Amino acid sequence: MKRLILLLTLLAVPTSLLAHPILGFPRHRGVEPLTNPLYSESCGECHFAYQPGLLPARSWKKLMAPAALEDHFGENAELDEEDRLAILKFLTSNAADTTWHYKRSIKITRSLAEDEAPLRITEVPYIKKKHSHIPRWAVQDNRKVRSLSYCNRCHTRADKGAFVRAEVDIPGYRNWADLF
Amino acid sequence: MKRYAGTIAMAAMILTMPLAQAADNLVPQMQAQYQSEGAGDFSAERGQQFWRQKHQAEKEPFTRSCESCHGTDLRQPGEHQRTGKVIEAMAPSVNAERFTDAKKIKKWFRRNCKWTIGRECTPQEKGDVLAWLNTL
Amino acid sequence: MRRMSTTEHMKWDLFIRIFHWSLVVCFTAAFISGEYDIEWAHSWLGYMLVLLLLARLVWGVTGSPNARFTTFMYSPAETWRYFRSCLRNQPLHYDSHNPLGALMVFALLAGLLLLTASGLLYEGWGEYEGPLWVLNIPVSDWLGQWSRSLHRALPDGLLVLVVLHITGMVVATLQHKENFARAMITGYTKRRD
Secondary structure, eight states: OHHHHHHHHHHHHHHHHHTOTTTOSOOBSSOOOOOOHHHHHHHHTTSOOOOGGGSOHHHHHHHTSHHHHHTBTTBOOOOOHHHHHHHHHHHHHTSGGGOSSBHHHHHHHHHSOTTOOOSSGGGSHHHHHHHTTSOGGGTTTOTTTOOTTOHHHHBTTGGGTOOOGGGBOBTTBTTHHHHO | OHHHHHHHHHHHHHHHHHHHHHTOOOHHHHHHHHHHTTOOOOOHHHHHHHHHOOEEOSSSSSEEOHHHHHOSOTTSOEEOTTTOOEEOOOOTTTOTTTTOOHHHHHHHHHHHHHHHHSSOOOHHHHHHHHHHHTTO | OGGGSTTEEEOSOHHHHHHHHHHHHHHHHHHHHHHTTOHHHHHHHHHHHHHHHHHHHHHHHHSOGGGOGGGGOOOHHHHHHHHHHHHTTOOOOOSSOOHHHHHHHHHHHHHHHHHHHHHHHHHHHHSSOHHHHHTTOOOOHHHHHHHHHHHHHHHHHHHHHHHHHHHHHHHHHHHHTOOHHHHHHHSEEEOOO
């Protein structure tokens, strides 16, 4: 009996360490997938529904200000006040800087100075560096992609919050990994 | 049999629900609301004119009208002038989902009027446009 | 007690043998985990490679005579002489690495040092992780981008070196009539008189 307890303790210590939020391994790899239907519907109606874990809360606050929504990168994206507040709450409480269990969110936060609040995900240093070696012909001049802002045109599982290299498929350049 | 009456009734309701929903065209209801906000009688012809009228965009060298993004054939999907986003057909005859969601009608009138003509549309203008689109 | 017979002597000490096979395992695993994007495994294997290489550098100065860098640093003239002796199929004998083998050792060490250094630099610059990030060591964008390119290109080059290394070992085994593979496992080789 004593031995069994000892064995269990010996097993329990490393396992609990593995599951530990900060020291442990299984921090998830991507960003947290979407959990809010109102957000998915309202924002996904027009563009890829970017996961809140792709920007810090201070960025979402700026983006979701009523005046900012009226000129949302050249489009009018006004929402009624009730929806706006609900979406803002979802975004800020799941933002990159409030996330500790998803690796990409952690790296996004690490790459930003505390007072930096980029409005575009493509301006986050971590995201920028990750894409800086991609030639123009693959994205900007590729008629099937056109811009880095269309995450899901190349990241085949972007909607699941997964952005690993192995799951990238650049339209028209299936063999992209051999090209650059 | 009595024992199952409730279940059967529920099943019948569930089965017929989608049919009932899909059929709900809210145009008359919206128009009644616009009239309560001060609009008069609605004219499909005026609606069509309004739809096609071109407006100079503030910062861009080209004009904007509803057609810039919805296209000229409203039975076909349109393509957004700037972003290339595909917009489903406007004609309720080919897109049964059109004008079935009051919240969406309100939201997109507000956004698109401001984007296209630089101000919100009046209840009269909205009622006219719906009158025209509903004939398609 | 065959090993203790007078015709056999210690060629590669225990450190060298453990180092060699650890390197084989770590490099292979790092190559595969890199190819399949298993990030956590890849970085830990990389750190292990760094430690192995650092230990080898120290051992190259303080280790047994056959393991010391000075033992197998040859002049170009001597390397050329050895190369010609191989062409004649009468290779000159060396207790430690022969001049061509030594070239391979230095090439592999340099390649692996560049590979791990570029990995660490890229990790600190672009991944916001690892020793450089933890120690808050800044890496310029230029260096970061360069490290990424290098880290992508080097493994293929090293793979070519590995193939050459194995080929060289097989050829040398035949020419010298000495079992080099066994020497890297047991440490012993037959003394040539």
